Amino acid sequence: MIRALGRSALTVVHELGEISLFGLGALRGFVGQRRRLAKLVVAIHEIGVRCFPIVLTVGMFTGLVMGLQLYYTLVQLGAEAALGDAVGLSIVLELGPVLTALMVVGQAGSAMASELGIQRNDEQIDALQTMSIDPKGYLVGPRLVAAVICFPMLTAIFDLIGIFGGYLTGSVLLGVDSGVYWHHVESSITWHDVRGGFIKALVFGIYTISVCAYRGFNTHRKASFPGVRGVSESATRAVVWSSVGVLASDYLITSFLI
Amino acid sequence: MEDAFLKIRGLKKHFGDNRVLDGIDLDVARASVTTIIGKSGIGKSVLLKCIANLLAPDAGQIELDGQAIAHSRRKAGEADGVSFSYMFQNNALFDSLTAAENVALPLLEASGLSRSEIREQVNAMLKHLELEQSGGRYPGELSGGMKKRVALARALITKPQVVLFDEPTTGLDPERKFSVFEMIADYREKFGFTALLVSHDIPEVFEISDRVAWLDEGVIKFFGRPEELDADAESALSGFLNKANYGRKASA
Amino acid sequence: MNNRKIEFLVGCFVLVGLGAVLYLAIQVGSARFYNSDSYELKARFSSISGVNTGSRIEIAGVRVGTVTEIVLNDDFFAILTLELPNSIQLDDDTIASVKTAGLIGDRYINLSPGGSGLPLEPGDTIVDTESAMDIEGLISRFALGGIDEEEE
Known part of the structure; x- marks a missing residue:
């Protein structure tokens, strides 16, 4: 029992190490690539543009529901003026980075894992190697760089639209004075908070995209089944590992930042 | 054989307890077509992948044109100016790129050529393979035979000296199979590459083969001209060949 | 989807994203990049x-x-x-x-x-x-x- 625990702990550490090396190798490979900008544009399209609508939608609804929930809690304390602080801080510090990362994992990460898995099964990754093209640098590198660029941007978009959603329910619907709401948003959120949110977004971005790419890329080694089932297993594992990792590392980063 | 272009000595590869290749010796003459036959799962693809450096062999030597290929440090696809190309069973074309972009890929990503030179070479290659009309289409929009030709174009665009064909005719009807073999023979003459094939299409593949190698139990058990196969009638090889032919007759 | 459309969308996204990052940092987060005043x-x-x-x-x-x-x-x-x-x-x-x-x-x-x-x-x-x-x-x-x- 304890041995099993120890073994799974070692597995996790081993996997994390391999994923880090995988990510570093991909970045190093990307540096040696030709036409880097063109590849980066495609990767930003995949991770940024394609995730924009879902981030916008989820951000809006998160803000709306936060405005509603927190208003009814705060009004019991007679402190509905503090709605702006509550909505703004909870979104910028926690919900923005975490939900954005989970949405991107769902939209782009799972697709990336299965695409790479299929490319592995179809020998496209081997084909790149026989053409003297570094497969990691070609397939994974641009996506990692795109993650570094896109995650903070998507998080900022989520934050702003979420705060606006809180304004819609809090002020327009429930009648908190709009000046009070925005004043509280601006005065409560400091640069320290915003920076913390961006640090989280960066860590989540690098982590989730590395995990998803690693899982898909190594479908032949990691999945317990060959073929189609292996690809679906890779995609599932990629999403599970990414999501759990986001929440676990969120706790760690938060305790460092406070 | 003195003039062996590709020389393999004592090549070994195992996966776990399974000794897939257990000391392969093989000599391939320059600009010849050599076909490797054998049961499914016996390690024919593993042998090709070891030669192409997609898999690292456990032991053994591979020499190309008298030069040993150092497996540990060799960059895939290259060895002292002699290049390999690999044609995969399922073509391994990129779905998101057009046929022309697929063909251009190795030049675009791993050569020092300018864009206009690349375009010129790709157009010439597409024309050679009668694909001019299909350059702008995606692999998903092409027929099986056309995909094969695109894959061949991609394999040949780097002017390789050795082309490795991993079951080039799987999933094609008899007519198409024949045209793929014809294509390999024709372009071998046109481009002068050395071809190493893995195929199950016995006896059709013998038409274009200069040499046949039978892989069984991890070693090459027969190596010679296709005509010599029938003479060797009482061996286990003839059993394999008879079954292969029988299966063919039954399905025909 | 052709390359030009992808490039256009990516350009728009980067502009909107950068705008959001800067707005959040400067306006909401009141970041000061200079401190002399x-x-x-x-x-x-x-x-x-x-x-x-x-x-x-x-x-x-x-x-x-x-x-x-x-x-x-x-x-x-x-x-x-x-x-x-x-x-x-x-x-x-x-x-x-x-x-x-x-x-x-x-x-x-x-x-x-x-x-x-x-x-x-x-x-x-x-x-x-x-x-x-x-x-x-x-x-x-x-x-x-x-x-x-x-x-x-």
Whole structure:
């Protein structure tokens, strides 16, 4: 029992190490690539543009529901003026980075894992190697760089639209004075908070995209089944590992930042 | 054989307890077509992948044109100016790129050529393979035979000296199979590459083969001209060949 | 989808994304990338209950700065560090008081500029302060009607 625990702990550490090396190798490979900008544009399209609508939608609804929930809690304390602080801080510090990362994992990460898995099964990754093209640098590198660029941007978009959603329910619907709401948003959120949110977004971005790419890329080694089932297993594992990792590392980063 | 272009000595590869290749010796003459036959799962693809450096062999030597290929440090696809190309069973074309972009890929990503030179070479290659009309289409929009030709174009665009064909005719009807073999023979003459094939299409593949190698139990058990196969009638090889032919007759 | 459309969409996304990042950092997060146009004053209070670092400073109801540091000195007084823009010059008889926005709203520092003609230099301490109002005390005195009796 304890041995099993120890073994799974070692597995996790081993996997994390391999994923880090995988990510570093991909970045190093990307540096040696030709036409880097063109590849980066495609990767930003995949991770940024394609995730924009879902981030916008989820951000809006998160803000709306936060405005509603927190208003009814705060009004019991007679402190509905503090709605702006509550909505703004909870979104910028926690919900923005975490939900954005989970949405991107769902939209782009799972697709990336299965695409790479299929490319592995179809020998496209081997084909790149026989053409003297570094497969990691070609397939994974641009996506990692795109993650570094896109995650903070998507998080900022989520934050702003979420705060606006809180304004819609809090002020327009429930009648908190709009000046009070925005004043509280601006005065409560400091640069320290915003920076913390961006640090989280960066860590989540690098982590989730590395995990998803690693899982898909190594479908032949990691999945317990060959073929189609292996690809679906890779995609599932990629999403599970990414999501759990986001929440676990969120706790760690938060305790460092406070 | 003195003039062996590709020389393999004592090549070994195992996966776990399974000794897939257990000391392969093989000599391939320059600009010849050599076909490797054998049961499914016996390690024919593993042998090709070891030669192409997609898999690292456990032991053994591979020499190309008298030069040993150092497996540990060799960059895939290259060895002292002699290049390999690999044609995969399922073509391994990129779905998101057009046929022309697929063909251009190795030049675009791993050569020092300018864009206009690349375009010129790709157009010439597409024309050679009668694909001019299909350059702008995606692999998903092409027929099986056309995909094969695109894959061949991609394999040949780097002017390789050795082309490795991993079951080039799987999933094609008899007519198409024949045209793929014809294509390999024709372009071998046109481009002068050395071809190493893995195929199950016995006896059709013998038409274009200069040499046949039978892989069984991890070693090459027969190596010679296709005509010599029938003479060797009482061996286990003839059993394999008879079954292969029988299966063919039954399905025909 | 052709390359040109992808490039256009990516361009738009990067513009919107950068805009959002900068807006969030500068407007909402009030990030300062330069620090030269503000100075600091100290203020000594007997009680600053409810005031935090980051609490705002107002003059005549207009927000002019923030509390950047709170320390307790050897005599058990709270020493606040106030950050104010250079454009605001205060005299040494300025009164700093802890005020409350709403009944349970947050606390802020209000400055009432004086007119002594002797300006406060950066780092000087405002000694004329009014500490936090003890709301519980006030309420209980109201509720029990104790104010009048006490004054008698």
